[in-house]
Amino acid sequence: MKKILIKGNEAIAEAAIQAGCKLFFGYPITPSTEVVEYLSKHLPKAGGTVLQGEDEVASINMCYGAATTGTRVMTATSSPGFSLKQEGMSYLAAAELPVVVVNVNRAGPGLGGLGPAQSDYFQCTKGGGHGDYRLIVLAPSKSQELYDFTMEAFDLADKYRNPVLIMADGFLGQMMEPVEIKERPQVELPPKDWVVDGCRGRQKRKIVSYSLTNEIGEANCLKWQDKYEKIKETEQRWEEFYTEDAEYLIVGYGTCGRIGKSVVLNARKAGIKLGLIRPITLWPFPEKGFAPYKEKIKGIVTVELNAGQMIEDVKLAIECRVPVYLCNRQGGMMPSENEILEFIGKVFDLSLVREA
Template identity: 65%
Template sequence: MKKYLLKGNEAIAEAAVRAGCRLFFGYPITPSTEIIEYMAKHLPAVNGTFVQAESEVSAINMCFGAAGAGVRVMTASSSPGISLMQEGLSYIAANELPVVVVNIVRAGPGLGGLGPSQADYFQATKGGGHGDYRLIVLAPSTVQELVNLTQDAFDLADLYRNPVMIMADGILGQMMEPVVFQERETRQLPAKDWATTGAEGRPRNTITSYSLQNEIGEANCLRWEAKYRSIAAAEQRWEQYMTDDAAYLMVAYGTTARIAKAAVQMARKEGIKVGLLRPITLWPFPVDGFKSLQGQIKGYLSVELSAGQMIEDVRLATNCSAPVHLCNRQGGMVPAPEEVLERFKEVFPAAAAAV
């Protein structure tokens, strides 16, 4: 099977093209710019269209219109740019339109810096725009997963008529690893009979989320909530590593999961029984993965590139059945595996003492 050495951002873009994305609207911002450059170069070759919008606000609203016509569409940006898209994302979610959004996260708040970060977790998983809505949020940890999850994102968006976000930090977007593009099974997806493709021979389709009647507004919200419950039940994804006999658990996603996995390996060499749970879906958060280990785990260490955001979902997922502590760096700094293991021993001294 042929392998390609690709930068993470390029892998996302190539996977999108192969998944049938034919429209891309975006505005350049580091460290996501290579996605835009790649799409500008390669979309015309497959009869696709690339438009550099005048702003991220324009880009997300162009996606709104394209998705309403039933076309596979994507945009990409980095933290401050994603902030500008929040109103549009709320409209897209309310109108139940399939759009794929990529956030290659940089340090914040404000302009922050160009270093890697995971400080957009709340924005992605709690709904950064107005109203009650959810994005499906996928968190790859390798360049190969950037490929696989990008292709999955388009299917999930179409299946649930919902925006999907691929959230990766600046390291994953810029690093190079070998990838393969495998033939994928064709997933049975619903027809887009709601799309605004012209009304000849059928009733006219109207896409709107606006209602002056509160009863209709509530009915819409209840319908969306039912959809989100079905997504939460069906689409939780996670990886467990060395958890069979683990007495303690590190929890990490994206780049920090790679670091935490190395820390787990180091701990195991010292005889410390610790494993790793890696969320692959940040929403829906993999509560079922934690349930499968509950009663076995004496303590959790959430490893994050933020002030501590995912840790709140870890506490909820574990029902506070055991202590949950934080190991973190911020502002573009990344911990070494030794630092993670040292923090683990600091908060769980009994784990090392038991060896």
């Protein structure tokens, strides 16, 4: 294993190659473009194919067709492009096709701007397309996690026959860090006995989601919901930082979770017992991570690059037993450590004792 200095987007692309991805369909859009650029150069060397669709709608439907063969397939985009993929995302989930999708968030709404944002949280975690479906959503906070989570995303997609989303932001995608290039781990996965690859010598298989009767439609929905409940029970992931004796918590994912660690350390120096919970799975949201703190802490601050979206899930996880406040920036702006710490001191009326 070796370490190389690469952009976060390139770490995603290299991880896909190492994970055995053979097909990539996408359309370039800032700040995710380096994913397709890197794969265009390196995936063919690994026996794979990169095809630029005429747009995001075509690209996600190409992923649908390719995934029915059991081949590992991926697409990548940024916020406006992800919006265009929503019908396809719903179809992938209904057909139970394992596809890895990357959304490197940029500021919105509309065309917005090219700066980092987390304003796609609702769209990514609640289902941006039609129908009751869910995506497994992973939120890295550094380049090494972009690599590791992308590699694992392919295994999760195959394990549950479900699309998996890597939700990053423009800051993570463009930042350069050393990344350890790991080989694909050996994971026991269910057989792909559902693929359509020619039916000579066997019965025909169909991969469809259309229900001709309401009874069949309900049975399908119940089957999907049962799968989502199993995912919710087994795949909740989070990181805790200085939570053992914490009186207050901050909650942040991705870049905000990364900044949050420095805020915690500065708060401790200022005499505030602050801890951090960093959700790693945005869906399923790590409710289990909050359970021990419902009666233990005095308050929570969520740090987000949006108008306040994850805060709703935090309030539900904590059952509204303690006050939860939002510290946020929008439009591509990033909060500083001091800005967050001062906000915590203000909303909880805490005296910050600065070290000399």
